[in-house]
Amino acid sequence: MYRHGARRLDQHRSRFALWAPNCREVALELQDESVHSLQATGDGWFNLDLDCPSDTSYRFVIDGRVRVPDPASRRQFGDVHGFSRVVDHDAYEWRHSAWQGRPWHETVIYEVHAGLLGGFTGIEAMLPHLVQLGVTALELMPLGEFPGRRNWGYDGVLPFAPDGSYGTPEQLKHLIDSAHGMGLMVFIDVVYNHFGPDGNYLGQYAADFFREDRHTPWGAAIDFRRPQVRDFFCENALMWLLDYRVDGLRLDAVHAIGDDAFLIELAERVRAAVEPGRHVHLVLENEDNRASLLQQGYEAQWNDDGHNALHVLLTGESEGYYADFAEDATAKLATCLSQGFVFQGQTDRRGQARGEPSEHLSPLSFVLFLQNHDQVGNRAFGERLAAMANEDALKAATLLLLLCPMVPLLFMGEEWGSRQPFLFFTDHHGELADAVREGRRNEFAEFSRFADAQQLTCIPDPNAVETFASSQPDLEPAHQPQQRAWLTFYRTLLRLRQRELVPALPGSRSLGAEALAPGALSAGWRLGDGRLLRIDINLGSEVVATGARSPAGDLLCAHRVSEEDYRQGVLPSHSAQAVLEIAP
Helix, strand or coil, rough: CCCCCEEEECCCCCEEECCCCCCEEEEEEECCCCCEEEEEEEECCCEEEEEEECEEEEEEEEEECCCCCCCCCCEEEEECCCCCCCCHHHHCCCCCCCCCCHHHHCCCCCCCCHHHHHHHHHHHHHHHHHHHHCCCEEEEECCCCCCCCCCCHHHHHCCEEEEECCCCCHHHHHHHHHHHCCCCCCEEEEEECCCCCCCCCCHCCCCEEEEEEEECCCCCCEEEHHHHCCCCCCCHHHHHHHCCCEEEEECCCHHHHHHHHHHHHHHHHHHCCCCCCCEEEECCCCCCCCHHHHCCCCCEEEEEHHHHHHHHHCCCCCCHHHHHHHHHHHHHHHHHHHHCCEEEEEEECCCEECCCCCCCHHHHEEECCCCCCCCCCHCCCCHHHHHHHHHHHHHHHHHHHHHHHCCCEEEECCCHCCCCCCCCCCCCCCCHHHHHHHHHHHHCCCCHHCCCCCHHHHHCCCCHHHHHHHCCCCCCCCCCCHHHHHHHHHHHHHHHHHHHHHHHCCEEEEECCCCCHHEEEEEEEEECCEEEEEEEEEEECCCCCHHHHHHCEEEEECCCCCHHHHHHHHECEEEEEEECCCCC
């Protein structure tokens, strides 16, 4: 099943394989300084079977002069430039080996950065909190080995090796095992569209991994036309799902991959490899809004369109990509709730057509969120919504997020109204650190907030330890009354979702959404059991009449809507209500 990297053949022997089509010879150097030649076996492959125990440290020597780690290293010793290690994945004894996952419609995602929460053991200590909150899926930002000790993970260069600053492969398995024992799924964010700038040696011996006729923001595009390249990433997906028994993958920025055939092949290979009866979920991030992929092996896509419309309504911001949503944001949010994507072929602010029709898809095909690592961390100062939006309006939007039939995603700390910033951080040095710092500041040069160029120097240095430290959320927040109120609010909504909605989500369909006034709308869905769900939301500052949409049904939940308001069919400012009705 695996060809790339080192794999155990039995208790004594391991097979080492490297695809190096642009070199003449490859040798294996062990940490004891012994050197063993690999045999060229055709199509750029070099292989060696060798007696060596598990946890043996090794690296490859290219043409007798360049020493490089294994690009498919399962564990590193000495960061991305050091030795790789042989890992015996069969050695871990799973305590919950009968776990088969959970169906997609039960999913409530909680996204975390492992380093900010104390690594794998620190996250494991949080699991009881997530269960009590009502979360059903823990999503880990990318884990692949990256340079230094601080990174978002999207600059990783060794995607098979969990970063050593987070813990060992065994500790990661223990975290996943413990999560399963508590009924929690675990998803991992994977990056298949590029490698980071520090520690990627592929160009020195496998330049064919890339194609110079097509470029991405990170340089030459990865060449997915080659079977060896497709195998590399498909094997990575299978490693997480089979060796670590994670329940799903979120594929980062697949629009930068530019090869739907590869994405379809990956999904097919995953489905074929997973044992019958086990729930495994594949989720996309895709600026191209390729709705067709959501019927070809992928469960859902992160719905940036929905987030962007909600963000504009909550904050009034209209620069950058929010410019596409600033005009009639309420109508755009209505389109999102009724049809999935806002952009389904329309042109954006750059005059480019984006998206495919999505109205035919289930609401469960879309992951909705108010915050995530991108939407918070890509801000110059990493502000969270609790520090930017009206509190009641934010709670009204949270009601919509957690009670609509789309799959909700929360970002760590959101549930207690955290105001702690989440900043962009790295651990680069020298010229690369300077380039990253200046590149980060140049990203914001055209924003009105930084009209005075001197203000750009106030943007936190990604490489400073303080930038990382200031992004660490308070892990014991509930001693503050306001934070306790937020926690209670989230827990109440998620209990309602689990009890009243989740059993009826399969087969649910939109009944449309209508703008009532600027910032206010009413959206409806027919659930799988025939009941009707309606959510009315008013993010504006004026009272709005809901008219004929409000008189019947059971008020499931409300924020700032009194019984009298409900009977009269009005929505106060910054309010929301969810209503369940028996279908006529």
